[in-house]
Amino acid sequence: MKRYFLLFFLCMILLPLYTEAQVRVLSENIEFSGVIGSSQRKSLIIQNESNQVKDYSLKYLRGNIGSSQNVKICIGDKCYDPKRDISKIKISLKPGEIFTDLYLEFELGITETKGNFDLHFFNSTNVRDVFVIESVYEVFNPRADDTNHKDISIGSAYPNPTNRQAQIDYVVKNPNAVVKISINSFIGNPVAEYQLDPLQKNLVINVSDFNPGVYFYTLFVDNKNIVTKKLVVKK
Incomplete structure (x- = not known):
C-alpha cells in the first residue's frame, strides 16, 4: 500500500513537468x-x-x-x-x-x-x-525588367514560379491615376483584377487556388495597357 501511495505522490510531483x-x-x-x-x-x-x-x-x-x-x-x-x-x-x-x-x-x-x-x-x-x-x-534581387512609368514604378512578380503567393512591389507617383493589375490565363480568360492602393507599397496575389500553368498579368494606368508579363503557377 505504501508503495502505491509513494508512486501516486511522485506522479503528482512530476506531472507538471510533462504537461504540454x-x-x-x-x-x-x-x-x-x-x-x-x-x-x-x-x-x-x-x-x-x-x-x-x-x-x-x-x-x-x-x-x-x-x-x-x-x-x-x-x-x-x-x-x-x-x-x-x-x-x-x-x-x-x-x-x-x-x-x-x-x-x-x-x-x-x-x-x-x-x-x-x-x-x-x-x-x-x-x-x-x-x-x-x-x-x-x-x-x-530587384528585377532588371522593372517598369518605370510617369505615374508608377513597379517591379516584377516574385517568386516566379510560385505555388502559394506572388508579390509585386510598387510606388504610385500620381495618386490621382487609376492603376490596376489584370491577370489572364494563357488563352486569355480573365482570372483576377486588382486596383493598386497608392498608400500601399506592394500587392500580394494568392495563387493557391489557380490551376498550375502560365498566366499573364498586365499593368493598366487610366485604362491604358502599359506592360504585360508572365507569371508561372506550379503545383
Whole structure:
C-alpha cells in the first residue's frame, strides 16, 4: 500500500513537468518575402488555452540569420532585439486570452538568400510549458525588367514560379491615376483584377487556388495597357 501511495505522490510531483504547452499559435506560418534592402512587419496571434495566468519569456532564437539581417520582437509599441534584449522579452497571458499585440519585424538584408528561424518561449515555472514561433524568409534581387512609368514604378512578380503567393512591389507617383493589375490565363480568360492602393507599397496575389500553368498579368494606368508579363503557377 505504501508503495502505491509513494508512486501516486511522485506522479503528482512530476506531472507538471510533462504537461504540454497550453499556449497555441493561431497565426499562420510566418513568411517574409521581399527584395534586397526591404523590411517587413508581421502580426502574431497566440492564445492561452488554460484557465490560469501564464507568463512566458523568450528563451532563445535559433536559425540561420545573416549578418546584414535583423529581427525585432515587438510587444505593443515596444520593440526588442532578441540578441541583446532577451531578458526583457516577456509576455503575460490571462486565462483564455487571445493575444494580438505581438509582432515580428525583419530586415531582409543585402544578399539574395533564403532561410528560417524559430523563437522559443518558455514558462519559468514549468520548463516543459513552451511554445515556438516558426518563420521562413526569402530575399530576392530587384528585377532588371522593372517598369518605370510617369505615374508608377513597379517591379516584377516574385517568386516566379510560385505555388502559394506572388508579390509585386510598387510606388504610385500620381495618386490621382487609376492603376490596376489584370491577370489572364494563357488563352486569355480573365482570372483576377486588382486596383493598386497608392498608400500601399506592394500587392500580394494568392495563387493557391489557380490551376498550375502560365498566366499573364498586365499593368493598366487610366485604362491604358502599359506592360504585360508572365507569371508561372506550379503545383
